[in-house]
Amino acid sequence: MTDMQSQGDVFFVRQEILKATPPPMRVHGVWPWMRKNLFGSIPDTVLTIVGIVIALWVAIPFIQWTLINATWSGDREACAANTIGACWAFVKANFGQFIYGRYPDPERWRVNVFFVMMAAGIIPLAIPSAPYKGWNLLYIYVIFPIVSGVLLIGGILGLPPVETPVFGGLFLTLLVSYVGMAMSLPLGILLALGRRSKMPAVHYVCVFFIEICRGVPLITVLFMAGILLPLFLPTGVNFDKLLRALLGLSLFAAAYMAEVIRGGLQAIPKGQYEGAKSLGLGYWTMMRLIILPQAITIVVPGIVNTFIGLFKDTSLVYIISIFELLYTVRNSFSNPVWATSTTPASGLVFAAAVFWIFCFGMSRYSKFTEDRLRVGYKR
Amino acid sequence: MFRMAVAEAGRLSVPRDRWYNNPLVRSIAIQVLLVALVLGTVYWFANNTVTNLHDRGIASGFGFLSQRAGFDMVTFLNVTAESTYGYMLLAGLVDTIIVSILSIIIATIMGMIVGIARLSSNWLIRTIATVYVELLRNIPPLLVILFFYLAVLATLPDVKNAIQVGPDISLSNRGLFVPAPVFGPNFHIVLIAFILSLIIAWAVRRWAHARRMATGQGFPSGWVSLGIIAVITGIVYVATGDPLTFDVPVKTRFNINGGWDLSPEFTSLFVALGVYTASFIAEIVRSGIMAVSHGQTEAARALGLRGNLVLRLVVMPQALRVIIPPLASEYLNITKNTSLALAVGFADLVAVGNNVLNPTGQSIEVVAIWMVFYLGLSIIISVAMNWFNARIALTER
Numbered sequence: 001m002t003d004m005q006s007q008g009d010v011f012f013v014r015q016e017i018l019k020a021t022p023p024p025m026r027v028h029g030v031w032p033w034m035r036k037n038l039f040g041s042i043p044d045t046v047l048t049i050v051g052i053v054i055a056l057w058v059a060i061p062f063i064q065w066t067l068i069n070a071t072w073s074g075d076r077e078a079c080a081a082n083t084i085g086a087c088w089a090f091v092k093a094n095f096g097q098f099i100y101g102r103y104p105d106p107e108r109w110r111v112n113v114f115f116v117m118m119a120a121g122i123i124p125l126a127i128p129s130a131p132y133k134g135w136n137l138l139y140i141y142v143i144f145p146i147v148s149g150v151l152l153i154g155g156i157l158g159l160p161p162v163e164t165p166v167f168g169g170l171f172l173t174l175l176v177s178y179v180g181m182a183m184s185l186p187l188g189i190l191l192a193l194g195r196r197s198k199m200p201a202v203h204y205v206c207v208f209f210i211e212i213c214r215g216v217p218l219i220t221v222l223f224m225a226g227i228l229l230p231l232f233l234p235t236g237v238n239f240d241k242l243l244r245a246l247l248g249l250s251l252f253a254a255a256y257m258a259e260v261i262r263g264g265l266q267a268i269p270k271g272q273y274e275g276a277k278s279l280g281l282g283y284w285t286m287m288r289l290i291i292l293p294q295a296i297t298i299v300v301p302g303i304v305n306t307f308i309g310l311f312k313d314t315s316l317v318y319i320i321s322i323f324e325l326l327y328t329v330r331n332s333f334s335n336p337v338w339a340t341s342t343t344p345a346s347g348l349v350f351a352a353a354v355f356w357i358f359c360f361g362m363s364r365y366s367k368f369t370e371d372r373l374r375v376g377y378k379r
Numbered sequence: 380m381f382r383m384a385v386a387e388a389g390r391l392s393v394p395r396d397r398w399y400n401n402p403l404v405r406s407i408a409i410q411v412l413l414v415a416l417v418l419g420t421v422y423w424f425a426n427n428t429v430t431n432l433h434d435r436g437i438a439s440g441f442g443f444l445s446q447r448a449g450f451d452m453v454t455f456l457n458v459t460a461e462s463t464y465g466y467m468l469l470a471g472l473v474d475t476i477i478v479s480i481l482s483i484i485i486a487t488i489m490g491m492i493v494g495i496a497r498l499s500s501n502w503l504i505r506t507i508a509t510v511y512v513e514l515l516r517n518i519p520p521l522l523v524i525l526f527f528y529l530a531v532l533a534t535l536p537d538v539k540n541a542i543q544v545g546p547d548i549s550l551s552n553r554g555l556f557v558p559a560p561v562f563g564p565n566f567h568i569v570l571i572a573f574i575l576s577l578i579i580a581w582a583v584r585r586w587a588h589a590r591r592m593a594t595g596q597g598f599p600s601g602w603v604s605l606g607i608i609a610v611i612t613g614i615v616y617v618a619t620g621d622p623l624t625f626d627v628p629v630k631t632r633f634n635i636n637g638g639w640d641l642s643p644e645f646t647s648l649f650v651a652l653g654v655y656t657a658s659f660i661a662e663i664v665r666s667g668i669m670a671v672s673h674g675q676t677e678a679a680r681a682l683g684l685r686g687n688l689v690l691r692l693v694v695m696p697q698a699l700r701v702i703i704p705p706l707a708s709e710y711l712n713i714t715k716n717t718s719l720a721l722a723v724g725f726a727d728l729v730a731v732g733n734n735v736l737n738p739t740g741q742s743i744e745v746v747a748i749w750m751v752f753y754l755g756l757s758i759i760i761s762v763a764m765n766w767f768n769a770r771i772a773l774t775e776r
Contacts, residue, residue, distance in 0.1 A: 037500070037501065037502035037503075038501060038502060038503060040500065040501075044500070044501050047499070047501050047503075047504050048501055048503050048504070050504075051501070051503035051504045051507055052503065054507060055503070055507055198406075199406050199409060199410050200410070201410035201411075201413055201414050202409065202410060202413055205413060205414075205417060212750070212754070214757075215750075215753055215754040215757040215758075216715070216749065216750050216753045216754060217715035217716070217718040217729070217749075217753060218715075219718045219719070219721065219729055220718070220729070220746060220749045220750060220753070223742075223746055223749075224746055227736070227742045227746075228742055228743060228746060230431075231427070231428050231431050231432070231742065231743065232424040232427055232428055233424075233427055234427050234430075235427070235430060235431055235434060308517070312518070312519040312520070313519070315519040315521045315522060316521060316719075319721070326519065326521065326522055326525075330525065333529070341534060342534075344529040344530050344533070345526075345529070345530035345534065348522060348525060348526045348529065348530050349526075349530075351522060352518050352522050352526065355517070355518050355519055355522060356514070356517045356518055359516075359517035359518070360513065360517045363513075363516075363517060
């Protein structure tokens with residue numbers, strides 16, 4: 001357009017200034033967060049209200065029962081009078097028994113040393129950057145079992161002998177799970193390698209064992225270890241009940257472990273096997289140096305999950321009268337000195353808390369290793 | 380010179396050709412050794428067992444199954460002290476199956492809800508679901524069962540002050556009372572009509588699907604099938620004259636009469652197992668849904684599907700492929716965990732077996748029965764799940 005017109009004649013050009021729009025809604029702070037996460041829409045608001053009702057309906061009675069109305073000290077009379085709160089006095093009075101079982105009082109320091117030695121073995125192993133992993137494994141598999149065996153059972157070096165039937169409580173739970181974990185890992189590796197073997201006899205023996213163990217409940221395996229094993233052995237040959245329970249539990253856990261390890265073995269690309277073989281490595285050298293280090297690293301979260309399952313399963317060894325933590329707690333309910341209506345609930349909440357702390361700790365560790373392994377895949 | 384080097388290398392590799400280095404020989408030797416070891420151990424065990432049983436005067440074999448048991452247990456089948464051991468074990472087996480089915484139903488429904496809740500955009504709902512999962516899956520199942528049994532059901536009020544859970548359903552320290560269905564003489568006709576209507580509804584759905592594929596015309600087959608089932612079954616139900624009534628539990632002064640009395644042992648067992656396993660199923664459901672890539676959701680949205688339809692038609696069918704295999708193993712775990720009934724004294728297969736094993740001493744036979752049953756059940760569930768899995772598997776061109 002060449003003929004210029006005055007600006008005022010252009011009808012599509014706005015003459016007045018627009019009113020300022022309000023500033024955008026705040027996106028930071030408490031109220032915007034609540035609007036986004038709790039009251040986004042009408043159904044969301046309804047859900048939030050339902051959630052608040054559920055949370056209050058569960059949390060308030062629980063807090064009242066465990067903290068506000070609880071009996072913290074006193075004896076049975078104090079607990080019997082208070083039927084609306086937990087009886088922590090009972091837990092406090094039996095705490096020693098819950099931890100050490102019936103291990104003789106003056107010898108309890110030996111169990112404490114066992115706890116410290118166990119932590120000293122496990123903690124450095126769990127920290128990926130801690131050095132001397134080889135020595136650590138030697139400690140876990142050889143030094144610690146021998147030393148703690150001598151320490152706990154005694155009878156030599158001036159230590160008074162202690163029979164295994166008096167072992168109990170959290171101490172026995174930890175002992176059983178330690179042995180189960182330590183045994184199930186190598187056994188599981190062997191079973192997994194056997195299952196992947198090209199030799200039919202080896203393959204089928206391993207598959208048979210793994211599938212039988214995974215197909216039946218732990219209780220039946222423990223019954224086998226407790227009742228059938230003495231029948232299977234020559235007359236007169238009998239070994240410690242605790243040892244039999246450990247054997248049953250380790251074999252059971254090994255079957256589950258084998259499947260976890262097999263998953264790791266399957267994830268290793270074929271080139272790794274071929275590369276190792278072309279270097280002239282034999283089967284065991286190849287497995288030890290090339291395949292297993294990679295396979296096990298991948299499945300550390302799965303291994304830890306199996307450990308959690310094993311830790312929870314130790315609560316079943318009471319079936320063949322091994323008095324671990326849960327049974328020790330249950331056993332004290334019938335003690336007339338403390339029998340009240342709130343005793344069972346208090347004891348069980350205590351046992352649940354102990355189990356929960358250990359299992360939750362392990363599951364956090366599993367999460368940590370998972371995140372550490374995923375670093376290479378992070379985008 | 381070159382030849383000499385080759386010859387040298389050849390000589391060096393001579394020891395590799397020794398017969399004991401031959402992989403085939405080694406493999407056969409290892410296998411023969413392993414088989415011999417396994418068979419030898421089995422033979423040794425069997426031999427010892429025969430001697431031990433002979434010494435203790437126990438006759439092996441399954442003859443004891445037809446003997447009179449002489450003890451009584453509370454089971455779903457009617458057993459008395461006059462029942463045989465075999466019938467007792469059968470009753471225990473039925474109990475195991477009933478508890479498993481009930482726990483599986485509870486665990487699946489709760490697990491689905493909690494799993495989806497863990498992915499909710501609502502912070503509170505998500506947190507409650509997370510707390511539920513983290514709390515329950517880090518506690519032994521035995522402890523959960525004992526908690527329900529000793530700390531929840533045992534501390535409930537007595538029957539006089541029973542808590543009303545719903546209409547005609549009450550909870551007390553005697554267990555859960557629910558109305559019991561009473562089947563009239565003509566009930567089987569209604570059942571047949573119901574099955575017939577199911578077949579008709581299925582045929583309608585097939586026809587509707589075929590027509591939709593051919594012409595693209597929609598058909599509200601869901602509502603129509605529901606209508607067919609309701610109308611046909613309803614008409615037959617009225618025509619045969621009310622063949623199904625409910626025996627409602629009635630509260631009298633000191634007791635509750637009639638209805639089904641689910642014992643505290645049974646109630647705590649199936650509720651605890653359901654609630655415990657729900658935490659695992661929730662994680663399976665959550666990871667299954669998360670495994671469906673976000674592009675699928677976005678594409679479905681781009682096609683104009685609403686939130687509900689996106690979940691039902693696009694996300695869930697794909698998530699199920701990831702969910703089904705671990706879900707099957709969770710169902711197996713429930714079945715195996717019902718053996719914890721022993722701890723609360725509910726008469727499942729293991730608890731009954733334990734009672735049979737003590738007076739008769741037939742421990743080998745009883746353990747064999749347990750193993751056969753659980754292995755059989757494992758096989759059945761895994762075969763069923765594999766069939767289902769194959770049906771929903773990805774069909775590629």
